[in-house]
Amino acid sequence: MLWRLELRRRIKTRAALEKHLKLSPAESRWFEETEKAEKPEKAADGKAAPVFGFLVTPYFLSRAGKEKNDPVRVQCVPDSRELARGPEELRDPLGDAAYTKVPRLVHRCRDRALLLVTDECAVNCRYCFRRHYAGGRRGPIRGSELKNAAAYLKAHHEVHELILSGGDPLTLDDERLFSLIDILREARPGLLLRLSTRIASALPSRVTRRLAQGLGLRQPLWGVIHINHPKELGPECTEALRRLVSAGVPLVSQTVLLRGVNDSEAVLEELFRALARRRVKPYYLFQADLAEGTGHFRAPLARGLEIMKGLRGRLSALALPEYALDLPGGGGKTPLSPSYIKGEEEGFVIFENSEGKEYRYPKE
Numbered sequence: 001m002l003w004r005l006e007l008r009r010r011i012k013t014r015a016a017l018e019k020h021l022k023l024s025p026a027e028s029r030w031f032e033e034t035e036k037a038e039k040p041e042k043a044a045d046g047k048a049a050p051v052f053g054f055l056v057t058p059y060f061l062s063r064a065g066k067e068k069n070d071p072v073r074v075q076c077v078p079d080s081r082e083l084a085r086g087p088e089e090l091r092d093p094l095g096d097a098a099y100t101k102v103p104r105l106v107h108r109c110r111d112r113a114l115l116l117v118t119d120e121c122a123v124n125c126r127y128c129f130r131r132h133y134a135g136g137r138r139g140p141i142r143g144s145e146l147k148n149a150a151a152y153l154k155a156h157h158e159v160h161e162l163i164l165s166g167g168d169p170l171t172l173d174d175e176r177l178f179s180l181i182d183i184l185r186e187a188r189p190g191l192l193l194r195l196s197t198r199i200a201s202a203l204p205s206r207v208t209r210r211l212a213q214g215l216g217l218r219q220p221l222w223g224v225i226h227i228n229h230p231k232e233l234g235p236e237c238t239e240a241l242r243r244l245v246s247a248g249v250p251l252v253s254q255t256v257l258l259r260g261v262n263d264s265e266a267v268l269e270e271l272f273r274a275l276a277r278r279r280v281k282p283y284y285l286f287q288a289d290l291a292e293g294t295g296h297f298r299a300p301l302a303r304g305l306e307i308m309k310g311l312r313g314r315l316s317a318l319a320l321p322e323y324a325l326d327l328p329g330g331g332g333k334t335p336l337s338p339s340y341i342k343g344e345e346e347g348f349v350i351f352e353n354s355e356g357k358e359y360r361y362p363k364e
């Protein structure tokens with residue numbers, strides 16, 4: 001399989017990366033510092049390295065330009081700012097640990113649960129909020145862990161949706177993935193599955209006809225793609241999306257608001273329009289989480305609200321995602337929305353539309 005070969009040929013070292021681009025001093029410093037830090041860690045048995053490793057598919061890197069602030073490049077090439085830890089930053093920003101009911105299964109919202117199917121990704125995104133887990137050394141979920149997760153779901157009928165995430169579930173091969181889904185289905189027929197993946201833009205060759213058809217047969221199943229910039233939407237990615245939707249896998253997207261990548265109305269407008277045209281409903285735009293070493297990616301909340309206000313005037317609700325923050329420490333997702341209600345007056349609610357004009361509607 002082409003995608004297997006591409007996974008094996010991922011770029012992991014400084015030397016391999018330097019064949020594709022010239023490192024900036026800050027990028028170069030990340031490699032120097034982490035090489036020093038990693039050596040003593042290698043001896044520690046089995047524990048995930050504290051350094052979130054560098055890993056990218058040749059395909060994803062091929063979408064990047066040569067400039068050091070290229071929006072695809074900065075998503076995958078580390079730089080030394082990552083080694084700085086802000087005082088507000090957390091090792092487990094979403095508080096997954098407190099809600100992990102059986103290994104790999106996080107149950108925080110009453111009707112939804114999250115299964116961390118593997119800790120492997122095609123690309124280690126430099127702003128990753130689950131960096132304490134992804135890129136570790138646990139590998140795919142074991143048979144016994146899957147059995148326990150299935151038993152938990154069988155005993156918890158209040159769970160109506162299961163999110164398959166990680167890591168990236170599509171780094172598993174078809175047999176393993178399909179059998180995992182079938183085991184969960186057998187435990188809970190009718191359970192809605194959501195498959196979260198970065199694959200469409202990180203490794204589009206993974207979306208073979210066989211994969212798309214196999215997923216399409218395992219309904220109800222939605223695909224949730226992660227994508228941040230229109231440059232990621234190359235023809236291969238577009239074809240992967242087409243295959244999935246055409247095979248009967250409805251798609252939505254999640255985007256992280258990233259400083260210097262997509263913190264602009266024009267970039268996000270282009271991205272969301274392009275997704276909607278490809279039959280992908282933009283679902284969430286996330287305020288960046290307080291993950292360690294990601295401060296340089298975080299745009300201020302006020303900036304996000306301002307962008308949303310602008311986008312609301314430009315985009316249909318079909319193309320506009322919800323702006324949301326996963327509250328630090330396990331508070332769950334909260335919508336962040338600019339308020340259009342200005343106040344009340346004589347039995348009327350006063351609104352301000354996205355152009356700043358006032359309108360009224362009776363209170364009762």
Ligand SMILES: *Cc1c(COP(=O)(O)O)cnc(C)c1O
Nearest residue numbers: 106107108109112113114163333
């Ligand atoms: C993000 C997340 C969900 C899903 O939230 P939605 O708002 O339904 O997309 C569910 N469980 C956990 C633990 C999550 O982190």
